[in-house]
Amino acid sequence: MAKVAFLGLGVMGYPMAGHLVAAGHEVCVYNRTTAKAEKWAAEFGGRFATTPREAAQGCEFVMSCVGNDDDLRAVCLGDDGAFSGMSAGSVFVDHTTVSAKVTRELYAAAKDLGISFVDAPISGGQAGAENGILSVMCGGDEDAYAHAEPVIDAYARTCRRLGESGSGQLTKMVNQICIAGLVQGLAEGLHFAEKAGLDGRAVVDVISGGAAGSWQMLNRYETMIDDEFEHGFAVDWMRKDLGICLDTADENGASLPVTALVDQFYKDVQKLGGARWDTSSLIKRLRAMG
Structure with missing residues (x-):
């Protein structure tokens, strides 16, 4: 079992850090809002710190799950950053969805410190x-991944190294690109069913076991039919992720016309007041169009 720090206790990080405790690891958490770190410590029995540096001191692994590129830099760098508290030979594992650019930047900064x-x-x-x-x-060095994988296993069903630094983030971009198209297709299909006077639940029951089936269909069709979106992955965060995808496509020459279109559809959802709605709220946009 390892000494682990976990930085960032949002809807993802909070339970992930809890799974580390359940797996037997000694865990110290940090959150920008200290009250949330105190709550987590009371619930799971771990410790909390008031700075990333303090949380990271003496830890073999430091995990993070924060908001964006700037948030990640903030918890890593500077006098109070995790890097300043980490020892040579320790491993920083970042679970945030960020750009491959900041990942490679921090990989290089960590390497200079023996991290x-x-x-x-x-x-x-x-x-x-x-x-x-x-x-x-x-993504990252093979030996670092091999060292960290048993710890990551506490909250993973699937964990795989895809290549050198940045490869994990590039793979996440593929994931988000695929989701964008799937959700828009599902929204259009359910909207069409409504307009055609069909029972949407019956339709999904028939088609979900065939070639049209997907995780999005199985897990989101009922709330989409019921016009309920106060759950799940927020539109604001999806637009952040798709922005990363589109910026990277500009750099590597990939053509992402559907992704660019769906990103604009999400912008329409934001204008409807749906910044914090689940990404399946694309159907809300279609309903608003009549």
Whole structure:
């Protein structure tokens, strides 16, 4: 069992850190809002710290799950950053969805300090985090990944190294690109069923076991039919992720016309007041159009 720090206790990080305790690891958490770290410590029996540096001191592994590139830099760098508290030979594992650019930047900064850095973005949503069945896609040095993988296993169903630093983030971009198209297709299909006077639940019951079936269909069709979106992965976060995808496509020459279109559809959802609605709220946009 290992001494582990976990930085960031959002809807994903909070249960992930709890799974580390359940697996027998000694865990110290940090959160920008200290009250949430105190609550987590009271619930799971771990410790909390008031700075990333304090949380990281003496730990073999430091995990993070924060908001964006700037948030990640903030918890890693500076006098109060985790890197300043980590010892040579320790491993930083980042579960945030960020750009491959910041990942490689921090990988290099960590390497200069004798620290390993593994980019390990996650997929599976809040339910996956709570149930410890996330998909984890990793990039970084082979030996660092091999060292960290047994710890990551506490909340993963699937964990795999895809290549050198940044490969995990690039794989997460593929994940988000695929989801964008799937959700828009599902929204259009259910909207069409409504307009055609069909029973949407009966339709999904028939088609979900065939070629049209997907995780999105199985897990989101009922709430989409019921016009309920106060759950799941927020539109604001999806637009952040798709922005990363589109910026990276500009750099590597990939063509993402559907992704760019769906990103604009999500912008429409934001204008409807749905910034914090689940990503399946694309159907709300279609209903608003009549």
